[in-house]
Amino acid sequence: xxxxxxxxxxxxxxxxxxxxxxxxxxxxxxxxxxxxxxxxxxxxxxxxxxxxxxxxxxxxxxxxxxxxxxxxxxxxxxxxxxxxxxxxxxxxxxxxxxxxxxxxxxxxxxxxxxxxxxxxxxxxxxxxxxxxxxxxxxxxxxxxxxx
Numbered sequence: 001x002x003x004x005x006x007x008x009x010x011x012x013x014x015x016x017x018x019x020x021x022x023x024x025x026x027x028x029x030x031x032x033x034x035x036x037x038x039x040x041x042x043x044x045x046x047x048x049x050x051x052x053x054x055x056x057x058x059x060x061x062x063x064x065x066x067x068x069x070x071x072x073x074x075x076x077x078x079x080x081x082x083x084x085x086x087x088x089x090x091x092x093x094x095x096x097x098x099x100x101x102x103x104x105x106x107x108x109x110x111x112x113x114x115x116x117x118x119x120x121x122x123x124x125x126x127x128x129x130x131x132x133x134x135x136x137x138x139x140x141x142x143x144x145x146x147x
Contacts, residue, residue, distance in 0.1 A: 002035040003110075004071055004097070006088035007058075010107045013089065022058060024114050029055040031117060037074060039067040068093050075100045 011021060018040065029036045039059045043049065051058045059074075061067045071086070071093060078084055081101035087110045088094060094104040 002084050004086045005038045007038050007040040009088045026053045026056045039071050041067045
């Protein structure tokens with residue numbers, strides 16, 4: 001089941017930085033063998049509006065278009081809408097994509113799935129050290145969660 005993710009919406013309820021979300025989703029889509037289209041508002045300094053990491057495609061809306069508008073445009077071009085899911089808490093966006101036959105799930109549901117995946121990976125390799133870079137306070141929060 002491919003996902004269309006409203007990145008700013010997910011970040012609004014998650015205690016993650018954009019790069020942490022991207023890394024988590026990159027691992028998630030590879031482990032689950034699914035395609036993810038991740039959309040963010042604005043543009044990035046490296047100039048490209050689209051980046052790809054395996055099955056994860058990251059889209060930046062640019063200075064004059066919202067990510068919501070980009071998501072709606074993307075959804076209008078999807079052929080097999082029954083298999084796609086939108087991840088967003090934005091009611092208006094959910095309603096717009098429902099018109100194309102795309103069902104939605106809440107951001108907190110995706111975050112719960114990412115946490116479960118992280119726990120499962122940690123349980124499978126109990127002595128493995130984290131391979132991600134994170135701010136010290138984020139690492140501390142993660143360590144406290146495990147106790």
